[in-house]
Amino acid sequence: MKLASLGSGSKGNATLIASGTTLVLVDCGFTIKETCARMARLGLSPADLTAILVTHEHGDHIRGVLPLARRFRLPVHLSFGTLRAISHAGSRHRVEGVELAELRPGRRLQLGDLDVLPVPVPHDAWEPVQFVFEQGRRRAGVLTDLGSLTAHVVEAYRDCDALLLECNHDLGMLAAGPYPLSLKRRVGGDRGHLNNLQAGNMVRQLTQPRLQHLVLSHLSEQNNTPDHALAAVAEAGLDDPRRVRVACQEGGFDWLEVQ
Template sequence: MNLCSIASGSSGNCTFVGSEHTKLLVDAGISGKKIENGLNSIDVSPQDIQGILITHEHADHIQGLGVLARRYHTPIYGTAETINSILRMNSIGRISDELLHYVVPDETFRINDITVEPFSTSHDASNPVCYTFQADGHKIGMATDLGKYDDYIISKLTESEILLLEANHDVNMLMVGGYPYYLKQRILGDRGHLSNENSARLICRLFHEKLKYITLAHLSKENNYEELAYETVRVELNQYTQDKSLESILSVAKRDMVSEMLSVI
């Protein structure tokens, strides 16, 4: 199985997940053209994408959805509440009913050889989810846009060999920054976003010997930067495992660039 971040951050998110027989996208939060260029750069044809799995209806996760779905007749997956919210948005345009597939949190389904499990997340959206993917005995886990984590989230992501996890903000940067008070409270709340510190703690809870890659994702442009997110998690992980060599499995997804392709075989 493979994972590659096409774009990641508060301004737009799109991730490729694939196996030998299946090619999927999680979210389409940048322009259709940028998604096409990103896929072409990893030798994936946009017309070969067999599904776009949507986490929730915020603009940084669906901006290019309508264009891709219409151009390539690509199936769309999401909770009923998420899809209905998307269909009410004029910016997305008309999407054919035959492309819409409703998912239910905690109910697995298959797309070719990949078993997908949606699971609920704590975010200020209409029944948002994230996803895990399993094929050929391997597991990929993804979780962004969650204001908190708990034993439920941990149970869904456990035993993932590739983890893509939110590290949205540094609390100190957020508190002294220029955001209005209400927005700071939203981000810090239980239905907001995961801080670097909480991301690090979650990763320690999920660590196991077969964990091969950790990618930090959905960084805020105003309240975080790559080196700070990386260092916060690195220090926590080193203290937890007492193994500094584990730094090699940690990376940060690029905001406006395609990141490295990660593979488990």
């Protein structure tokens, strides 16, 4: 199993998970043109995809999902709440011509060589989920866009071999930054985004000797820096540059193998 990112941040998110002949895209916050260009960097095309999985309906995660699925005839798996959010009257999203499959939080599904667990998370969306992927004994997790760590979330991700973990903001930078108070409260709330200290708390609860790759993701360009995020994780016990890296908005990160 291996994973890569096409980009991570408030301007667009997309993550690739591959195993054998199976290639899954988690979210797509980019236009078709941009997605094709970013996949081409990895020697891939959207035509190579098996399916698209959606975490929630916010634009930086779903902007390109339906157009991409429609053009390349790809099935889209999403929760009932997410489907409801994007298909209501007046929505900008067109679901016509797209094969939609409902996934249920906590209920596993099989996509080719990958076993997929949708994990419910606290976020300000209709029915948001994140994902744990399993292939044999290997486990890779995508965990971004949540405002707090529930016992269920910690348990679901504790034994990952690879993990994309949200480090959205530094508390001091958010407090002193340019956001209006209402947005600061939203971002920093229990259904907003994880800050560096929360991410560090999650790292403390991981089975650290097992973890091969930790990728700090969804960093705010206004309210965080890679140095701040890395420092928080180092304080939590992971300061090995061979295992810890930061995903960027422009380039994401290249393939990481899970051995």
